[in-house]
Amino acid sequence: MDYTHHGQKRVKPSAEIEKFRKEKEATKIKEYKNLVASCFQKRDKKEFDKDALALTTKILSQNPDFYSIWNFRRLILLEGILKECSEEDTRKTLSTELDFLQEIFQLNRKSYWIFNHRRWCLETMQNPDWNMELQLIGKFLEIDARNFHAWGYRRYVTSKLSHATETSLIQIEFDFTTTKINQNFSNYSAWHQRSKLLPLLIKEKNLNEQEKKKLIDKEFELVKAAFYTDPDDQSAWLYHWWLVNGQDSTISMSLSEKSKESSSILNQDLSIITSERIELLQHEISMVRELLELEPNSKWCLQTLANLLIELKRISETNIEENSKIDDEVITICDRLIKIDKFRTKRFEDLRSKIISAKSLVKPVSQELE
Template sequence: MHGRVKVRTVAEQAEAKKKEKEKKLQAYNAALEKIFEKRNNQILDEEGLKLSLEVLLANPDFYTLWNFRKDIFFSLKESRPTEELQKLYEEELHFIESCLRVNPKSYGTWDHRTFVMNNIPQADWKRELFLCNKFLEYDERNFHCWDYRRFVVKNSTNITIQDEFDFTTDKISSNFSNYSSWHYRSKLLPLLQPDPEQPAGVKEEALLKEFEIVQNAIFTDPDDQSAWFYHKWLLGRGEIKLDLLHVVIIRKSKRVVVNVTKPIHLVDTPYKIQLEVNGNTITDKWQNPFDTNLHSPVWIMLLPDGIMSTDDTMEISVKLLNDSETISSCLLTMKSSMKQASYHSTTVKPAAIFSSELTAAKSAILEQELQSIQELLELETENKWAILTVVQLMKSLDSIRYATEIKNNLEKLQSIDPKRERYYNDFGSKIVIENQIKTMDPLESMLQLNNLSLTAAYHMEYLLILQDLDVSHNHITNVKNFAYLQCLEVLNLDDNQLDNVDGLEFLPSIVSISLRRNFLANLEVLRPLQRCKTLVMLCLDGNPLFASSGMPHMFVCLSSIQMSIIPKNFP
């Protein structure tokens, strides 16, 4: 038996590992105890660097320790010469590399490297770019490294935009699925080939070349979403120009309502709305329809008592300002016999706002892309990305002309991608409402959107002057954005899927609301309607309302409302 190596049993090996683990844990905790003692006593020395180094090599995600090291470097900066600081920072960079090998996606580690490069006396940006290249070889989707790379490029004087653009080309050529490269490319292209007249901000020649590249990716791997997202970016999202769209003065509710082309905020921003009545500036507070501190395309001012009670004709001026510069203005005359006065822009059309969501400089580009994607669909008949892109292109080109094709494609998407059925339904609802708004008279006071299979009511902000709206026999579940309809008097919401009426309480002119055959389960959900002081008719037939202890109180609160309640019979 002499001379034979003794082999540990499984139990002995497990016990040895356990003891080793306990030993490391004790050392880890002891180091932490010393570190926090130093930190609490503000002892910022090189021993603290050494102690935290040992812990961070084991756990690079300990953000507090990275901050502790930053504090030490700030302290040493005041007492050490530049040469010594340079050496300390270089050692820190090597240490950070070791931590990144442990966890290449550590937030704290990449942030600390940024700190070091911002403070090192002589930064070697070329070496940092080389490091980024290496880590992106290991994981080309490491967005921490991509962010750091942008930081390096921004601070380096030797790296050109063209160099970085070529780098993305190489990465995409080796892997079409590299979403980070596509995204970085979208940031570089407007800088390399700028053209502010194009929606994507890129020269048309460069844009056409990019379409060729992305089409190669799409036809090579139609199921990969990275290239499809870049394709959508190339098509462009036009910038909506801020302008006045509607202005309405309502005598009964004593308010001025201003509708602009895109959401703005009037507090702590350069944007202002200036209101003058008969030459006198009114300085009362503007608020959005929801009375919240949020951006909004609709702003309301409640006029002081006495202004609307005059029998004289009123001259009302509204100006939209950017600082002191007038963006747009209008002048309204309101005679004593008028219930309301309104202004509608003759230069800004809702149709132009809708089309700006996805548009290229020339429709020929869109037509060309539509033809290409349709050719792909002949090969990939159930590719959801291709079908969705066709819908978006048709919407941008002419949503009315392509209405039937859009509807059929969205129905097909629901069948092949049922998990996103609600998204496709909502998208279809949005297009249907846009088409209705495009074809209606902008001064029309009545609109019928019934029996259109709507699941959501989009663009209510562009229907500011409506007085009568019928959205019955749809699948609407939310009416919060109905608050934009400040002139609305009659609303039909029969046969939808509402379980609450939140949003309707902000309608100052509402007289009649019909909510027959919805999912309103109790009278408590109707409590917001108590704020509707002008409401005289509320129809609730066919809702699963049930009696509760609060019902008598609710009836007292709503004593001015004629309620027709016929509860459904549920088993």
């Protein structure tokens, strides 16, 4: 029977061709099972030789996520092949191992086990080439900029390289995230990496309050550009909420660092930080409301506005009427989200119910005076 696939007419394989395909597949499965059986026999007999290594190579070249085989391969190298090797021969063997790993990365660039074995090789080797590793992982992120395995490995490599060269890579890596984010705002891993680097960058540069504010303002501009490009993408909204919450913890001056000073000065700092935070929240609320006029059904926009309003109410010394207005707006937002985001209806119903219950316990000033 004819059918179409991507606009191309195709013909269903004949019974004879299908039979041949299944027989070929069955032969491959049988060969694979025999390889695994032979490998486990070697392991049980503790035969850590080159034949055992060759068996693991054949298996992992077909199935790079077979973690038991990776464990056996490391035993073969440690207890057999590398046991009596000179430093030079050890390096050659592990370099060959790295080449093998680079080949099978083509099968799965998101394999925990390949990355794990590569780390082991590098840490077993004397003076590994961390610059080469950084170049390699850079190529991975050119192919797939959102590969979180590669991002995690990049953090590992830059940490090792920075330690080996006694050189800070914070600014370089921060700029790298900027490049990747500008290429595609929808990159959770790049935003996450940025959140790790930003506090380190502020600390390393020893920025004063004015310089720090200028840097943070640029971050808010970056996420704003992401919102207007794709308001339905979650990654930038998460980074934005981290920025908002980071203002009085990770990014701003930590209160614990001021604990040695007198209580009066500490209270003064608390007042300043609260005042700045209220100003920040009000600014971001205005920005989100502007975006909502263009994207009235953006669930992330609505959720962020609700979160900002709730936080503003929490830290502001507003009166009952002002609090009531905030509650009413959040309830309205919940009503809209219940209709828009069907998968999270119960979450918004719960929030709405809690706000209504809390409102019923608070009497307006006019009622208290009666």
